[in-house]
Amino acid sequence: MHSATPSSNPSRPVDSFEPIERVANRMVGVGFSPHRHDTYTIALTMAGVQAFNYRKVMRHSLPGQVLILHPDEIHDGYCRDEAGFSYWAAYVPPAHVQTVLGGAELPFVSNGVSTNPALIAAAMRMVIDCAGVAEPGAYEDALYDLAQAMNDAAGKAAKVRIANRTAVMRAREILDATFVFGARLDHLEKVADCDRWQLSRDFRALLGTSPYRYLQHRRVDLAKRLLREGVTLAEAAHGAGFADQSHFGRTFRKAVGLTPKEWLRSDLYRTIIL
Structure with missing residues (x-):
């Protein structure tokens, strides 16, 4: 059993940013199969122990720590014990981080979990503090602090390759x-x-992430919106540009960690897009 609790009074970033997704979730006796996002996953474990495999190593996130997953990295997620765990998370697009970095390569927090005080504080601002604030400057400040904290935690060298x-x-x-x-x-x-x-x-x-995977994630995002509006799985697959329902199901699970039917049965599909 698991449930999601959407944040109230959702905030909207400034017009130059598309809205981001935030989730408050509790999981007991259920887990996510291996999947990947095209965003940074910034998560704070609020209670219990969150276990997951990341870069071929089993890791644990405890209350008071921050979980930072790089885009396009495969991971799963499960309860370490029968008590389960709860977490809050924000999914921050790399394009937003790039507004701060201005062309430098994305920072990579290699361990996936950090006790770095500056990074934890920045994650708190991004995930929780500015979630219910309508003032656009709150998101901009949180984004700047998060990008800089990730860069510092990743130990980025001063010399970086500037891409086009x-x-x-x-x-x-x-x-x-x-x-x-x-x-x-x-x-x-x-x-x-x-x-x-x-x-x-x-x-x-x-x-x-690659251009192709970026495209696939946009299709999954559209399919989620269509499913929230009450269309059938077949209609969502067709409307989002998937070749068939089987392709849709495989791609959805790779992006979300659940099949479309599992996602619909859960409370996650009710998560507010902030």
Whole structure:
């Protein structure tokens, strides 16, 4: 059994940022199968012990620690004991972090769990403190603090490779506009005016995932919205651009850790998009 408790009085970032997702969840006797996000997962364990496999090592997140999962990294999640655990999380797009980093490669917190005081404080601001604040500056401040704290915790060297941010953001715009129908890498190469393989490397460096996986996550996001509106699984699959319901189910589980039916039966689908 598990349940999700949506935050009240949701905040909206400034117009230059798309809304982010925040979740308050309690899990008992259930777990997530291996999956990956195209966002940073910033999570605070509020009670119990959260166990998960990350980069081929079993890890545990305890109350008072912060869990930072890099985009596109496979992980699962399960209860260490019958008491279960509860957590609050925010899913921060790499594109938001890039507004602070300005072209530097994304920071990687290698252990997945940290006791770094500055990083914990920054995560608290992002996950909890600005969740119910309508003032746009609250999100901007939390985002800046989080990006800097992750950079420091990752021990980033002063010398970094600067990717072609203009080309990557142009490719992202095209994918956002055409994800239902799809966009080939050679088309992105033309519209972004950048060699397709360099574009692919830079896209991964700046946004944490490949163009294809980014497109798939946008399709899953649309399918979630359609399912929340009450359409059937088949209608959601078709409306989000999946070739068939089987493809939809496989992709959904890889992105969410649950099948579409499991997600609908849970309370997670009621989570408010903040």
